[in-house]
Amino acid sequence: MPSKVVIIDYGSQVTQLIARRVREAGVYSEIHPCVITAEQVRALEPSAIILSGGPASVGEPDAPALDKGLLDLGTPVLGICYGMQALALTLGGTLEQSRTREYGPADFTFTAASPLWDGLDRSRPSRVWMSHGDTVKTPPPGFSVIGSTATLDVAAMADENRRIYAVQFHPEVHHSEDGDRILRNFLFRIAGLTPDWTMSSFVERVLRETREKVGDGHVICALSGGVDSTVVAVLLHKAIGKRLHCVFVDNGVLRAGEGEEVVNYLREHFDLNLTFVRAQDRFLKLLEGVEDPERKRKIIGHTFIEVFDEEARNISAECGKVEWLAQGTLYPDVIESVSHKGPSAVIKSHHNVGGLPEKMNMKLIEPLRELFKDEVRKVATEIGLPDSITWRHPFPGPGLAIRVVGEVTAARLDILRQADSIVQEELRESGWYRKIWQGFAVLLPLKTVGVMGDGRTYEHVIALRCVDSVDAMTADWARLPAELLERMSRRIINEVKGVNRVVYDISSKPPSTIEWE
Ligand code: XMP
Numbered sequence: 001m002p003s004k005v006v007i008i009d010y011g012s013q014v015t016q017l018i019a020r021r022v023r024e025a026g027v028y029s030e031i032h033p034c035v036i037t038a039e040q041v042r043a044l045e046p047s048a049i050i051l052s053g054g055p056a057s058v059g060e061p062d063a064p065a066l067d068k069g070l071l072d073l074g075t076p077v078l079g080i081c082y083g084m085q086a087l088a089l090t091l092g093g094t095l096e097q098s099r100t101r102e103y104g105p106a107d108f109t110f111t112a113a114s115p116l117w118d119g120l121d122r123s124r125p126s127r128v129w130m131s132h133g134d135t136v137k138t139p140p141p142g143f144s145v146i147g148s149t150a151t152l153d154v155a156a157m158a159d160e161n162r163r164i165y166a167v168q169f170h171p172e173v174h175h176s177e178d179g180d181r182i183l184r185n186f187l188f189r190i191a192g193l194t195p196d197w198t199m200s201s202f203v204e205r206v207l208r209e210t211r212e213k214v215g216d217g218h219v220i221c222a223l224s225g226g227v228d229s230t231v232v233a234v235l236l237h238k239a240i241g242k243r244l245h246c247v248f249v250d251n252g253v254l255r256a257g258e259g260e261e262v263v264n265y266l267r268e269h270f271d272l273n274l275t276f277v278r279a280q281d282r283f284l285k286l287l288e289g290v291e292d293p294e295r296k297r298k299i300i301g302h303t304f305i306e307v308f309d310e311e312a313r314n315i316s317a318e319c320g321k322v323e324w325l326a327q328g329t330l331y332p333d334v335i336e337s338v339s340h341k342g343p344s345a346v347i348k349s350h351h352n353v354g355g356l357p358e359k360m361n362m363k364l365i366e367p368l369r370e371l372f373k374d375e376v377r378k379v380a381t382e383i384g385l386p387d388s389i390t391w392r393h394p395f396p397g398p399g400l401a402i403r404v405v406g407e408v409t410a411a412r413l414d415i416l417r418q419a420d421s422i423v424q425e426e427l428r429e430s431g432w433y434r435k436i437w438q439g440f441a442v443l444l445p446l447k448t449v450g451v452m453g454d455g456r457t458y459e460h461v462i463a464l465r466c467v468d469s470v471d472a473m474t475a476d477w478a479r480l481p482a483e484l485l486e487r488m489s490r491r492i493i494n495e496v497k498g499v500n501r502v503v504y505d506i507s508s509k510p511p512s513t514i515e516w517e
Contacts, residue, residue: 002201003193005029006046008036009335010054010064010082016332016471017172018050018080018183020372025184026195030370031335038069048076048191051083053170057134058085059097066090076163076191078183081132084157084166091140091164098133105175106130106149114146114158115189116165120178128169128176135168163190199378203235206367210239218319219365220312221326222304223248223274224397225262228328228368230389231380235367236326237272238383245273245315245322249307251300252280253287253399253408255424256417262389269384275315279307287401287408293517296408300398309360325362329369330376332471373471393438394472402517406445416443418496419462426488427466436478439466441492442505442516450500459500462492466504467514475509 005022009015009031022029032041034054041049049070056063066086071077079087085095106129110122120126128149136154139145147156147167156167165186171179187193219236223229223246236244246266250259259276266272286299316322368376380390401408404416419441427433442463450457464485469475489502505512 001045002196003027003047003187004045005048005050005187005193006041006044007031007050007052008034008041008066008070008083009052010034010056010086012053012055012080012082014170014172015052016335016372018052019331020374021172021180021183022050022187023197023372023375025180025187026197027187027193028197028370034064034066036067038067038073041067041070042073046073046075047193048078048187049073050186051077051079051086053081053083053131056082057097058082058089058095059134071162071164076186077165078186079164079166080172081168081170084168085132085134085136087164087166088136088140088157091143093140093143094137096135096137098135101133102130102151104130106151106155106169108147108149108155108169110146111148112144112146114156114160114165116146116156116158116167116182116185118181118185118189120181126176126178128171128179129173130169132168136166165190199375199382202371202375203379203382206235207239210236210365210367213365214240214243214324216243217324218243218245218315218322219324219326220245220247220315220322220362222246222308223262223266224328224395225254225258225392226328226395227380227385227390227392228330228376230262230266230385231376231383232326232328232367233266233272234270234383234385235379236365237270242273243319244326245275245319247275247277247308247311247315249277249304249311250280251283251304251399253283253300253401253413255395255400256421258395265386265389275311277307277311279303282307284408284410289407291406293402296401296517297398300401304397305360312360312362323363324365325360326365326367329366331368331370331372334369391434393433393436393440396515402515403440403442405442405516412443415460415496415498416441416462419443419492419499422491422495423464423488426484426491430481430484432466432478432480432484435468436466436480437469437472437475438514439464439478441465448501452500457500460498461501461503462496462499463516464488464502464504465514465516467509469509469514472514475514477504477506477508480504 007018019029019031068090107125108128109125110117135152139157142159143157145154146158149155158165171182221233233246248263263276283303377390404412423441427439444461447458466478467475468478492502
């Protein structure tokens with residue numbers, strides 16, 4: 001059976017990072033809310049368990065508890081931060097409550113040998129990242145102290161016999177310089193796991209499972225041009241061939257050439273069953289006079305569902321019945337979010353196709369629901385998609401409609417499309433496209449004065465938005481070289497009729513969002 005790490009989430013902001021680090025080490029991991037019982041964990045057949053950090057204080061009356069039965073499963077356990085304190089409290093150690101939090105870097109001293117420190121130079125301190133209030137004062141019976149810092153006598157502890165380990169710092173965070181090695185020591189030296197989570201084994205399994213699930217049924221899939229839906233389509237096509245029916249809707253607010261590029265590629269290279277629906281006029285008519293961004297989103301969302309539904313009926317009429325709907329849901333959309341009072345069980349609907357399944361009364365197939373975005377990109381490469389699709393920046397469902405600030409008209413879309421094409425071209429040519437999370441142009445709802453030749457102009461303003469991010473939850477403005485910004489500005493003003501000014505957005509998220517609307 002493949003190795004599996006179960007991560008119990010006590011609500012830390014960085015729990016997903018633990019899961020990603022484990023997977024980067026080649027071991028499958030999944031996150032479960034902290035109210036899970038030992039019996040439920042046993043049923044998951046984990047090969048190792050990691051207890052995450054969390055914002056609560058273990059001493060509080062409603063602090064999330066650790067089911068002691070977990071520690072009797074005989075499975076190796078690593079507690080991180082809150083996980084360490086929960087372990088200490090459950091097994092009879094003592095804790096020190098603190099009113100102040102220690103937050104940031106600390107120098108960690110390895111005070112005893114341990115397989116957790118395998119391969120590390122124990123003669124020097126290791127820089128680690130801390131974020132905690134409470135601390136362990138005395139470890140539980142059976143545990144020994146294996147590390148300390150200037151402020152913490154017990155910064156790491158271990159019961160080698162029961163293979164239970166705990167660290168006060170966050171090894172999953174890059175600022176902990178030996179963190180990755182420590183996590184890998186836990187996985188491979190201590191738990192003896194095999195790094196068998198590879199994208200080629202994932203692809204094989206998805207193909208097999210899809211064939212079993214769908215049998216001789218038909219599946220419909222909305223293609224958006226982004227990497228997620230393209231990977232879903234290609235995987236399903238490999239699994240069931242022409243019984244997959246893809247639908248690409250041109251909603252009139254796509255980038256220049258966006259639809260054609262992906263659709264042509266997929267038709268040529270994979271011989272996909274694909275319907276290209278040209279519904280630009282229908283969408284633009286409904287958007288006439290609308291300025292409120294949320295209304296734009298709703299109109300585009302509803303109309304998309306209508307168009308897609310009509311298409312699904314046509315396809316059903318042709319081939320019997322289509323009972324499956326494929327979606328590009330990813331793992332972060334599926335993880336139940338927890339507050340420290342327990343799981344809030346909020347499952348986000350997928351941004352782009354939210355509402356489709358309920359409306360359409362179809363069975364869902366979500367082949368990527370175990371994957372993080374970086375893993376989807378690895379699958380894309382594995383199944384032979386070109387870099388231009390694999391590394392495509394995320395593009396919002398409501399498309400350029402939320403980048404034309406104010407009313408969306410064909411003329412204003414045209415200006416934005418031209419400016420945006422220049423941005424895309426320059427980012428690609430300079431090699432910056434791959435380095436940033438998203439980069440695009442925004443058309444502002446104002447005109448400003450300029451000079452051209454001997455005359456004054458009164459024309460549109462384009463804002464450039466380029467950001468670094470790992471998950472779009474937070475973002476920082478990208479420090480693009482001045483020469484690149486200058487070239488984009490000069491080209492947009494020279495080549496796009498109606499624009500006489502370009503500005504660069506230097507705000508980070510929070511408080512600003514990535515999109516302007
Ligand atoms: P914000 O603007 O909220 O964007 O910082 C975060 C990420 O989400 C994308 N985004 C959307 N995607 N439908 C989508 O499919 C939307 O309505 C939408 N709004 C924002 C945005 O491009 C960024 O990647």
